[in-house]
Amino acid sequence: MSTKLPKVPVVLVGMGWTGGIIAAELTKAGIQVVGLERGKGRDTSDYFMAHDELRYAQRYEMMQDLSKETVTFRNNEKMRALPMRTYGSFLLGDGVGGSGSHWNGQYGRFLPYDFEIKSKTIERYGAKKIPAGMTIQDWGIKYDELEPYFVKYEHMAGISGEQEDNPMLGKKSKPYPTPPMKVTPTMKLFMDASKKLGYHPYVVASANLSEMYKNPDGIERAACQYCAYCERFGCEYGAKADPVVTVIPVAQKTGKLDLRTHSNVTRVLHDGKKATGVVYVNTLTGEEFEQPADMVILTSYVLNNVRLLLTSKLGKPYDPASGTGVVGKNYAYQTQSGKVTGFFDDKQFNLYAGAGSLGAEISDFNGDNFDHSDLNFIHGAGLRVFQYGARPIGSNNVPKGTPSWGKDFKQASIKYANSTITLATQGASMPWKHHFLDLDPTYKDAYGQPLLRMTFDWEDQDRELTKFLVGKSEEIMKEMGATIVDANKELKAYNITPYQSTHNTGGAIMGADPSTSVVNNYLQMWDAENVFVVGASAFGHNSGFNPTATVGALAYRAAEGILKYMKQGGQLV
Amino acid sequence: MADNNSKQPKSTSRREFLKNSGLTIGGLVVGGVLGGALIGKQKVEVEKVVEKPVNYNQALMYFNQEQFQITEAATERIFPKDELGPGAKELGVAFYIDHQLASPWGINAKDYMTGPFFKGEATQGMQSSMKRVEIFTVGLQGLTDYSKSKYSKKFTELSETEQDEVLKVFEEGKEYKLSGTTTKEFFSLLRSMTLEGAYADPMYGGNKDMQGWKMRNYPGTQMSYANIIDKDEFVKMEPKSLHDHMGH
Numbered sequence: 001m002s003t004k005l006p007k008v009p010v011v012l013v014g015m016g017w018t019g020g021i022i023a024a025e026l027t028k029a030g031i032q033v034v035g036l037e038r039g040k041g042r043d044t045s046d047y048f049m050a051h052d053e054l055r056y057a058q059r060y061e062m063m064q065d066l067s068k069e070t071v072t073f074r075n076n077e078k079m080r081a082l083p084m085r086t087y088g089s090f091l092l093g094d095g096v097g098g099s100g101s102h103w104n105g106q107y108g109r110f111l112p113y114d115f116e117i118k119s120k121t122i123e124r125y126g127a128k129k130i131p132a133g134m135t136i137q138d139w140g141i142k143y144d145e146l147e148p149y150f151v152k153y154e155h156m157a158g159i160s161g162e163q164e165d166n167p168m169l170g171k172k173s174k175p176y177p178t179p180p181m182k183v184t185p186t187m188k189l190f191m192d193a194s195k196k197l198g199y200h201p202y203v204v205a206s207a208n209l210s211e212m213y214k215n216p217d218g219i220e221r222a223a224c225q226y227c228a229y230c231e232r233f234g235c236e237y238g239a240k241a242d243p244v245v246t247v248i249p250v251a252q253k254t255g256k257l258d259l260r261t262h263s264n265v266t267r268v269l270h271d272g273k274k275a276t277g278v279v280y281v282n283t284l285t286g287e288e289f290e291q292p293a294d295m296v297i298l299t300s301y302v303l304n305n306v307r308l309l310l311t312s313k314l315g316k317p318y319d320p321a322s323g324t325g326v327v328g329k330n331y332a333y334q335t336q337s338g339k340v341t342g343f344f345d346d347k348q349f350n351l352y353a354g355a356g357s358l359g360a361e362i363s364d365f366n367g368d369n370f371d372h373s374d375l376n377f378i379h380g381a382g383l384r385v386f387q388y389g390a391r392p393i394g395s396n397n398v399p400k401g402t403p404s405w406g407k408d409f410k411q412a413s414i415k416y417a418n419s420t421i422t423l424a425t426q427g428a429s430m431p432w433k434h435h436f437l438d439l440d441p442t443y444k445d446a447y448g449q450p451l452l453r454m455t456f457d458w459e460d461q462d463r464e465l466t467k468f469l470v471g472k473s474e475e476i477m478k479e480m481g482a483t484i485v486d487a488n489k490e491l492k493a494y495n496i497t498p499y500q501s502t503h504n505t506g507g508a509i510m511g512a513d514p515s516t517s518v519v520n521n522y523l524q525m526w527d528a529e530n531v532f533v534v535g536a537s538a539f540g541h542n543s544g545f546n547p548t549a550t551v552g553a554l555a556y557r558a559a560e561g562i563l564k565y566m567k568q569g570g571q572l573v
Numbered sequence: 574m575a576d577n578n579s580k581q582p583k584s585t586s587r588r589e590f591l592k593n594s595g596l597t598i599g600g601l602v603v604g605g606v607l608g609g610a611l612i613g614k615q616k617v618e619v620e621k622v623v624e625k626p627v628n629y630n631q632a633l634m635y636f637n638q639e640q641f642q643i644t645e646a647a648t649e650r651i652f653p654k655d656e657l658g659p660g661a662k663e664l665g666v667a668f669y670i671d672h673q674l675a676s677p678w679g680i681n682a683k684d685y686m687t688g689p690f691f692k693g694e695a696t697q698g699m700q701s702s703m704k705r706v707e708i709f710t711v712g713l714q715g716l717t718d719y720s721k722s723k724y725s726k727k728f729t730e731l732s733e734t735e736q737d738e739v740l741k742v743f744e745e746g747k748e749y750k751l752s753g754t755t756t757k758e759f760f761s762l763l764r765s766m767t768l769e770g771a772y773a774d775p776m777y778g779g780n781k782d783m784q785g786w787k788m789r790n791y792p793g794t795q796m797s798y799a800n801i802i803d804k805d806e807f808v809k810m811e812p813k814s815l816h817d818h819m820g821h
Contacts, residue, residue: 049815051794054773059678070685075696082693082700085685182803225797348807352791353798392772392791405651405744405764406737414657417789418807442689497698 002279002288008034008258010562011278011293013265013308014300016098017548018534018555020243021156022297023251023259024217025559031566032256034291036280038264038300039064039095043244047236050229053391057232062102064092068283068446071303073496075457077320077434083443083451089495090502091232092301096261097244099301099502100548104231104356105207105240107159108382108545109150109553111367112143112170117541120368121378129378133433134461135323135330136378139540140512140573141521143170146553149560153552157241158213158221161205168200168363178213181206181224186349186421187360190385193479199362204384206357207241207548217250228389230356240356263289266447268296268312268531275314275531281447295562298508298533299555305537306437306507307452315508315518315527318436320455326518328437330509331456332542334501335381335427338466338489340473342482343399344419351418354389361385365469366544367428377464379428381544383473385421392417399484421482423473427465429505429542437507456494463491503547505539510554512573520573522561523554529571534558630778631668634675635706643713644670646729648767650736658788659781666770669779670709673766679706703753705762712759715751716743774815786812794818 010026012019015037026033055061064070072081093099113120118136121129130136151174153159161176180203183191191201208224215221224239238245251257267279269290277292298305309315309327318329361384363369372378396413397420403409440453470489477485511517514526523538525531534555536547543550561572633641645667654660661667673679681704693700701708720728720739728739742748744764746757770779772786774793780786786793793812801808 049818051818052774052815054769054777058769058773060683065683066685067681067683073697075694079694079697080691082691082697083685083687084698086681086699088698182799184803185805223799225799226802227795227797229794350798350801350804350808353802358802392786392789393769396768405740405767407653407655410652410655410660411657414789417791443687493696495696495698497696 002290004290005292007277007292007294008032009293009566010034010295010297011036011291012297012299013268013278014038014098014298014304015096015243015248015259016093016299016301017100017243017551018558019098019297019299020100020247020251021153021552021555022299022534022559022562023257024247025556026562027251027254027256029563030256031563033251033258034293035251035257035259036263036265036278036291037096037259037261038283039261041096041259041261042101042234044234044236044238047234050233050236051227053229053393056229057391058393060087060091060232062094062232062234063087064094070445070451072440072443072451072453074453074455075493077455081440081453081455084496087499089498089500090504091499092303092502096248096259097234097242100243101234102232103207103240103548104388104546106357106359106386106546107154107157107161107205107207107549109170110143110543110545110550111363111369113367114541114543115139115141115143115146117379124368125373129372131461135431135433137509137511137516137540139521140510140517145521146550146557147173149553149556150549152556153549156215156217156246157207157552158209158215159205159207159241160210162202166200166202166363168366168369169202176205177215178210181208181210181355181358182226183360184349184354184358184387186351186385186387187358189421189480190423190476191360193476194362194383197476197479199364201360201362204357204359204361204386206355208235208355208357209239209241215246217246219246219250221245224355226353226355226358228352228354228391230354231388264447265300265308266311266449268298268308268314270312270314270528270531273528275528295530295532295565297558297562298531299535302504302507302535302537303437303452305533305535307439307449309508309518309533310439310452311449314531315525317438320434320436323433324515326509326516328507330431330506330540331435331437331454332429332431332505332539333456333494334503334542335429335458335462335465335491336425336501337491338425338427338470340423340470340477340488341397341486342421342423342477342480343397343416343484343486344421344481345483348418349421351387351390351395351420354387356388358388359384359386363544365472375464375468377461377468379430379465379544381425381427381465381469383469383476384424384426386424390417390420395420397422400486421477421480423477425466425469425473426501426544426546427462427469428544430459430461431506431541432459458491458494466491503536503542505536505542505547508533508537509540510538511540520571521557522564522572523558524561524565524572526571529569530565532558532562631665633668633671635679636667636671636674640710640713641667641671642729643716646736647716647740647763648770650733650740651764651767652771659784661767661771663781664771664785665779665781666767669770669773669777670766672778673769674706674709680704701754701758708754708759708762711751711754712743712756712763715749715756715759719743719749776815783812783814
């Protein structure tokens with residue numbers, strides 16, 4: 001019943017950052033590539049009416065249509081998992097560009113510590129520091145090995161950042177290609193206060209260009225206008241690095257990318273040893289196609305990568321009871337419910353203006369940059385202030401104790417509309433034996449495939465981390481001179497309702513050992529050598545930084561691996 | 574204008590965007606007094622020449638008359654008129670809500686509404702099989718029924734204090750039961766839609782004449798803040814709406 005198409009060398013499943021990067025690298029090397037994207041195509045002309053808070057930020061215009069596909073969720077195995085019926089804790093991308101079109105553009109390389117987290121933690125504190133059930137492991141690659149690929153991504157995207165290395169961050173072999181974003185008065189307040197307290201603040205590196213930039217592929221892009229419609233929006237200027245204005249046009253220009261939109265892959269075909277192609281449905285007509293291919297590359301975000309492996313019965317599914325198997329293991333998130341809000345009675349800032357990646361941060365309490373000997377957690381968080389542009393539906397901060405409606409609410413929310421600064425805690429999230437992804441036994445998507453089931457909760461590790469780090473933010477906020485300082489330090493159970501972060505990680509993790517990882521350090525599957533699984537699905541844990549830097553670097557590494565595999569075959573590691 | 578603007582590449586979409594929409598960047602009004610004086614003058618002149626335009630958007634797509642009136646009264650308590658400016662009623666919030674309930678969002682078109690439905694834990698989010706428009710309709714009936722049972726009056730006939738008391742009961746969600754949904758769920762929808770109606774772009778039917786934005790010095794949609802983003806002083810601007818992008 002499905003139409004069998006002629007065989008192609010490479011098929012990519014998903015055309016966001018990872019699919020786009022790999023498409024560009026392979027087509028530049030002369031390889032014919034088919035890119036399958038379940039959503040629609042888009043370009044900057046689609047953003048004519050982009051400055052619409054209701055449509056984009058509240059109604060999620062750019063996100064995956066949950067009526068067709070979602071995930072189910074439970075906090076633990078005793079609960080019945082139920083579908084995430086509406087958004088949501090995280091916002092899933094859709095269409096060409098994927099999450100890379102609606103992201104903020106905040107850029108931060110993971111630390112050297114992250115890639116060797118288990119050995120380095122044991123080395124400094126002893127094996128007892130790692131609590132029972134915490135399944136951290138080394139990534140099978142070191143920071144120095146991945147460093148050149150970070151540089152590649154930075155120069156493709158035109159990352160804007162401080163030219164000097166910050167002592168709290170990994171060393172860079174080349175400075176960022178463009179200077180940092182402008183410093184707003186709110187950022188300056190934060191940087192001055194944290195410097196005074198002895199910390200090392202920096203302007204967060206940004207994929208919103210600080211100035212016009214021409215990348216090594218010859219792509220020229222305009223500077224950010226600080227228009228304040230970035231997060232959850234597409235950039236009409238093309239100033240925000242997005243696959244649609246960077247890597248995808250490069251691939252298209254070669255004439256070697258066959259990009260098919262509205263093509264939803266439901267299965268990876270394989271013979272038990274190697275993949276033979278994919279099956280996909282045209283979501284407009286319902287027609288089913290079989291696309292045979294020499295290589296299958298999964299580039300469809302964390303959750304869909306893992307779901308496709310499970311529905312296709314590729315790789316050994318993770319079993320939480322025994323801790324064996326690998327697909328679905330080490331699902332992690334971002335611990336960032338804790339925050340400090342400062343209300344300034346005597347100051348007004350131009351908070352309506354901003355950009356997705358316009359902020360300052362300290363990493364003095366990130367990774368293992370501080371002594372954890374007397375603390376009941378490992379890793380840490382970036383403490384940060386951002387000026388996104390305080391849009392009026394979404395930004396109605398009032399001091400604790402203010403009613404949430406009526407005259408008092410109206411007056412306080414208007415009074416503080418331009419006088420509120422929030423310090424966020426972007427906390428690392430560790431993997432646990434009982435946090436995992438598998439297939440839901442009950443609920444299905446619009447194409448009859450089982451939904452992915454997520455089992456996840458906050459642990460004491462997260463609670464202790466949050467309490468300690470929000471405490472540090474509170475000190476900084478007081479130093480900044482806020483009239484009222486409201487701190488939110490207590491983590492309850494993980495709740496799928498309030499928006500937290502679209503930094504889902506793990507489930508198809510990388511490593512040096514096939515019994516504890518799905519892919520090797522080229523993101524090549526141990527169990528099927530012609531399949532690469534690319535994205536934050538490869539993260540063994542999640543760090544205290546935004547994930548895209550590390551996702552981008554790994555995608556460049558995977559592209560190199562794919563080209564290598566085409567020449568020599570076999571396992572690359 | 575931002576320094577960066579002069580350095581834009583020739584073929585960017587932004588340039589096309591500006592050309593097509595007839596936009597201008599800048600035109601900042603610094604300081605409230607001067608801005609206010611200018612606008613005042615313009616308004617007077619306009620009123621002399623043109624009759625008050627009819628707002629064809631102000632008609633109903635879903636509500637009946639009574640539902641509209643209850644919505645208008647309830648949203649006004651959530652976002653009341655005060656010395657800072659207009660409340661929900663003057664901003665057209667009830668029209669906004671009516672139009673939204675009649676939209677794909679009102680029938681949860683992009684939500685996962687496939688069964689089976691179970692009552693979940695609080696951490697699992699919305700698990701109702703009822704659509705937003707249905708929850709809202711049942712909620713409005715609940716306001717009527719509860720007001721009649723407690724005060725022997727319609728909700729719209731109650732004093733402001735009594736209306737607040739009813740809404741508080743609905744917000745807490747303990748005292749009064751609704752069929753298929755909860756008063757808490759209805760109230761949360763009512764509250765979030767009220768804020769949306771006060772602050773969403775005026776094309777949606779609320780935020781009349783951008784008065785919601787003006788109250789909090791929100792400039793709406795401007796094309797660039799590159800020249801003020803790092804400035805210390807607070808800069809007030811005349812707001813622009815998406816309609817301004819349409820040009821000619």
